[in-house]
Amino acid sequence: MMEQYRTPLMFAMMAALLAIVGIFQSWNVALTIVNLCLISSIMTLGVNIQWGYAGLVNFGMMGFTALGGLAAVLIAMPPVPDAWAAGGSGVMAGLAIIVVTAIVSLLIWKKLKGSGVKRYWLTALSIIIGVVTMRLVADPSIAAIESVESARTGYLGGFGLPVTLSWIVGGFVAAGAAFVIGRISLGLRSDYLAIATLGISEIVIYVLKNEDWLARGVKNINGLPRPVPYEIELQETPWVSQLADMLGASVVDVSTIMVKLSYAGLFTVVLLIFLWLSEVALRSPWGRMMRAIRDNEVAANAMGKHVTARHLQVFILGSAMVGVAGAMLTTLDGQFTPASYQPLRFTFLIWVMVIVGGSGNNFGSVLGGFIVWFFWIESEPLGLWFISTITAGLDDGSVLKTQLIENAAHMRLMTMGIVLLVMLRFAPQGLLPEQKR
Amino acid sequence: MLDILNALTVIGNFVIIPGLAYGSQLALGALGVTLVYSVLRFSNFAHGEMMSFGAMLSVLVTFWLQGAGIGAGLLPTALIALPVSxxxxxxxxxxxxxxxxxYYRQTRAPNVTYLIVSIGVxxxxxGLVxxxxxxxxxxxxxxxRFIIKARSFKEMTGLNEGLAIKMTQGVTLATAIVIVIAVFWFLNKTRTGKSMRAYSDNEDLALLSGINPERVVMITWIIAAALAAIAGTLYGLDKSFKPFTFLQLLLPIFAAAIVGGVGNPVGAIAGGFVIAFSELFVTFAYKKVLTYLLPESLAPESxxxxxxxxxxxxxxxVILVIVLLIRPTGLFSGKTL
Structure with missing residues (x-):
């Protein structure tokens, strides 16, 4: 009886929590949380179809998020013609050399199967020759690009297209990367796959941090074009100020909330599309096959299912979703900062969301994304309140009290850890368990 | 001749000595990961934070000792703090x-569950740290600060290039050698160590022979935790203590353990040095060395x-990924604990 109301009840509670923040803190804060909850939920859907449907442990979410963000930059930023003139051809030649090297090395690797140590040496040799040629060709061009107005640009720029297009492109970029990563690493055992994907995602971040010609590296990119109007423009529109008068709020507040609401609207549309697609996939024969593979790989293989190919497929689909979410995140922030990509926030926290919400259940994952992000943000004020309450009896100047209050913000890491451990121990299926079909 | 010595000194100063120190830190960390893996059979993602916790205790005790005016003379005070940490x-x-x-041991949970549990830990x-x-x-x-200063080395040998050995580097290497010898002695010579190896080799057979699994697990955690505390403290001494860096250190440690072959203690140590030296050799600027070795006309510009x-x-x-792809069993496969 309770079971069928569980999902709507949980979501209603979540809405109530957000409403409480809206009423007692401010609607501005509540909407900021909602927007990131929506993005996180798309990421959890991506993890869920990999882990919940197919049992793949992918710890490379951070890398796919960053690649989505890169797509947002490359699509939306205006091109820098001077930089293209200075070194565009050189960099493109360098990229071409990398592709050729990869193909040649792979051919050597495949052709020399079974010929002993020679195979390793020749492959290594072809890679080294490729890298050296690439650097000889591309290095001068890269230096030239980076010296073009390095304080403002110093990179090739993008295509100057509408930023919402990048959400689709971000998905494709992440899918392409996932194809390569999946091809090379999906044969590994679960924990090795986890470590390998984590390592690869770190490599992606290192490349983004250091290749300034691509997206300015750690110098960051600010002022990405927005899909929604700017607050200033809204404030100058007459009907907005009329609305503000009507609501009795300041024009500034109304305009910021309107901007956030329009983002929330766009993100909700994307989330609903993905949720619908995921649900359809879960109920289809394809989803049944995935669960069969997850529950017993050997048996599924014996039934004629191509396990590795299916794994690759689901790896690409899930990573593409994360890539879309990454592009949306960069759009929302309006800036691309490679240094902000931390595995704790973009890989492990997303996993906590999926486990808490309920792996294998799409609504559960979305709920997990909302709840965990909500408490990730709100545990800072809550923790501060909690600490101030328990230390109320202590003297104001005492070392212990100042120390505790200073570090209260870090409660959230511990809270998340304990929540994850408690869930795994007592409710490993999550808040909304996977439905038995 | 002098040129060759100078070139060697440059390499020694910028690659060999930092590599030995960093390699020992990685090796101690990887040894802990490998022990946990071979007995408890999971990759412990919390090992970096265990190191962080140990280093934090060392920092706190060191500050307290410094406040009380207790020191270790030329050696860092942290060495006195180490037993407490x-x-x-x-x-x-x-x-x-x-x-x-x-709980997961008793319910015989699958490997993946352990992995995710260790993320929670x-x-x-x-957060605690x-x-x-x-x-x-x-x-x-x-x-x-130094065992040998660059300037006194120059005066002593009359070379152009200096060789500096920091106190922390010397302490790191010495501690690592002592600890590694102790761990190997324990694993190979004592009864408890042998029962641990037996358990990791074949769980059921070990149980039949009357080995108490809970005791083996406890000993493993004690050794792994001690290794983590030591490695974390040494890393903190050598660089500085920052809670954030230990998550970054986790991957090089996994890399070291995997390169050497997970579950193989000798491999873990070798892996630590392989990782440390390849990091340093590949990113080292060879300009100075080549200037000494090559005739003047060929001296490099870049x-x-x-x-x-x-x-x-x-x-x-990159090394981690390559090893996982080409030889997932590691360079020293075949031998286990």
Whole structure:
């Protein structure tokens, strides 16, 4: 009886929590949380179809998020013609050399199967020759690009297209990367796959941090074009100020909330599309096959299912979703900062969301994304309140009290850890368990 | 001749000595990961945070000792603090095993569950450390800074190039050697060590022979926690203590353990040095060395660096990925604990 109301009840509670923040803190804060909850939920859907449907442990979410963000930059930023003139051809030649090297090395690797140590040496040799040629060709061009107005640009720029297009492109970029990563690493055992994907995602971040010609590296990119109007423009529109008068709020507040609401609207549309697609996939024969593979790989293989190919497929689909979410995140922030990509926030926290919400259940994952992000943000004020309450009896100047209050913000890491451990121990299926079909 | 000596000194100063220190830190960390893997059969993602916890205790005790005016003369005070931090880390790990891991052992949970559980432990310890000491950077080295200063080395040998050995580097290497010998002696010579090896080799056979699994697990956690506390403290002494860096250190440690072959202690140590030296050799600027070795007309203009220094840590990930793909059993496969 309770079971069928569980999902709507949980979501209603979540809405109530957000409403409480809206009423007692401010609607501005509540909407900021909602927007990131929506993005996180798309990421959890991506993890869920990999882990919940197919049992793949992918710890490379951070890398796919960053690649989505890169797509947002490359699509939306205006091109820098001077930089293209200075070194565009050189960099493109360098990229071409990398592709050729990869193909040649792979051919050597495949052709020399079974010929002993020679195979390793020749492959290594072809890679080294490729890298050296690439650097000889591309290095001068890269230096030239980076010296073009390095304080403002110093990179090739993008295509100057509408930023919402990048959400689709971000998905494709992440899918392409996932194809390569999946091809090379999906044969590994679960924990090795986890470590390998984590390592690869770190490599992606290192490349983004250091290749300034691509997206300015750690110098960051600010002022990405927005899909929604700017607050200033809204404030100058007459009907907005009329609305503000009507609501009795300041024009500034109304305009910021309107901007956030329009983002929330766009993100909700994307989330609903993905949720619908995921649900359809879960109920289809394809989803049944995935669960069969997850529950017993050997048996599924014996039934004629191509396990590795299916794994690759689901790896690409899930990573593409994360890539879309990454592009949306960069759009929302309006800036691309490679240094902000931390595995704790973009890989492990997303996993906590999926486990808490309920792996294998799409609504559960979305709920997990909302709840965990909500408490990730709100545990800072809550923790501060909690600490101030328990230390109320202590003297104001005492070392212990100042120390505790200073570090209260870090409660959230511990809270998340304990929540994850408690869930795994007592409710490993999550808040909304996977439905038995 | 003098040129060759000068060139060797440059390499020694910028590659060999830092590599030995960093390699020992990685090796100690990887040894802990490998022991946990071979007995408890999971990759412990919380190992980095265990190191962080141990280092934090060392920092706190060192500050307290410094406040009380107790020091170790030329050596860093942290060495006196080390036993306390080892004890604290061991207690923490035993507590976590009791509260968290034991349940999964009893229910014979799959490998993946352990992996995700260790993520939860990682969050918890990481939060605990930040909560106790805060996220900022702390330097707790004291005592004398150098064993050999670059200038006195130059005066002593009459070479153009200096060779400096920092006190922390010397202490790191010496401690690592002592600890590694102790661990190997324990594993190979004592009864408990042998029962541990037997258990990791074949669980059922070990149980039939009357080995108490809970005791083996406890001993494993004690050794792993002690190794983590030592490795974390040494790393903190050598660089500085910052809670944030230990998550970054986790991947090079995994890389070291996997390169050597997970479950193989000798491999873990070799792996630590392989990772450390490849990071340093590939990102080292060979300009100075080549200037000494080559005739003047051939002296290089550029830095002669294979990869820029920013890619240093990324390189260990690359090695990790390559080893996983080409030889997942590691370089020293075949031998286990």
């Amino acid at each position: 080892i004890l604290g880390t061991v207690l923490l790990c035993l507590l976590i095993d009791r509260l968290v891991y034991r 990682m969050f918890t310890i990481g 930040r909560f106790i000491i805060g996220p900022s950077d702390r330097i707790f080295t004291d005592g004398s 830095l002669m660096q294979l990869l820029s220094t920013e890619y240093k840590i990324a390189l260990s990930f």
